[in-house]
Amino acid sequence: MKSFTLAIVADRYWPSRGGVEQAMVSLAAALPADWRVTVVAHSPPAENTFLYGSFTSHRSMPERDPSGKTIESLTAGRSGRLLLLPLLVWNIPLLRKLFPQLLYDALYFWYRLAFYRRLERLLDDVDSVHCCSTGYLARCISEICLKKGLRFFHQPFVHFDRWGDTPALLRAYAAADAVICPTVKFRDRLLGRFERYGAAAVDMPVIPPVMNETGYPKLRMPPVPGRFILFLGRREEHKGLTTLLVAFTGLEGIASLVVAGPGEQVHTRNTSVFDLGEVDDHMKDWLFSSCDVFCVPTRDESFGIVFAEAMRYGKPVVACDIAPVNEIVVHDRTGILVPVDATEAVHNALEMVLEDNALRKRLGAAGRQRYEELFSREVVAGKIVRLHRR
DSSP, X not given: OOOOEEEEEESOOSSOOXXXXXXXXXXXXXXXXXXXXXXXXXXXXXXXXXXXXXXXOOOOOOSBOTTOOEEEEEOOOHHHHHHTGGGGGGGOHHHHHHSHHHHHHHTHHHHHHHHHHHHHHHTTTOSEEEEOOOSHHHHHXXXXXXXXXXXXXXXXXXXXXXXXOOHHHHHHHHTSSEEOBSSHHXXXXXXXXXHHTTOOOSOOOBOOOOOOOOOOOOOSSOSSOSOEEEEESOOOGGGOHHHHHHHHTTOTTTOEEEEESSSSOOOOOOTTEEEEESOOHHHHHHHHHHOSEEEOOOSOOSSOHHHHHHHHTTOOEEEESOTTHHHHSOBTTXXXXXXXXXXXXXXXXXXXXXXXXXXXXXXXXXXXXXXXXIIOHHHHHHHHHHHHHO
């Protein structure tokens, strides 16, 4: 009997740097052993690259991921790089500012010329496709799957009004057999976008991303002494690192602040702030295991995997009261939610959690329980497997 064959399609995959990439790696690892899984993804580009550079990178990816799944790298050869040259128009700030969605959707024509045939060949002999792209790859996958009559699912981690929700992309998502949404509020918002542009998805199940539950040996030499608050994520403005640095002032006598993740290094004279830069999974595991409280006061998220990860480790969370974070973290049950950009509120919440041992333990224990019920790898992967089997 022929084994079930699945293609996981992602803008980026391995080495994983962001939450979406890690979610796809975790999904691949959690799928049944008798499934034949192939991953299709673009090579990772250099940091802060524009549209053209994001598709012409030749940085290498391994042939297999950590769980042994085959990786097919989408790279543009010499002819492909020539076909993609019109994407350099995206580098013109005025055009990008005046016509962002129209320009982005129009430039897809050149991406299609460069990659359509290669993608079509990669999807030969595939039973089902699971796509988490929020870019041109998602449009191309929809076209090919519809042409081939393939069952396919989109799981787009859209950042509304920032990326992933142009009219053409929304129509591409809606063409799938199902659009997997990480939270209820995300689904409602995406449904509103579909209605605005005349698209209608057949099915929109709410399934959070699959978490990484790999175990690691303990570090022999901890990089940070004593108690600490953990910030883990990209140093993008909306993640709220600046807010946290200001809020941390006055808490030095209670704990240190550890910052980890890709991006520009923190510049501060505060000797209680430790910047570890981008960390590997081994160090990430130690940081989650050892911190007293997790805090990323972000004001924009498509899901917020790091909050569920912190709960998995039984850590209380201090975060902003925004969707979809408030569907992961329950105020005064698994963490403390505060208004966006409210520096004083962040300070007070951190101080309260750090100084009250009973509160910290209660929030952490409830977070762990909530994780097991809603976000554990077994629970989430089981829902996705049933969706594909159905």
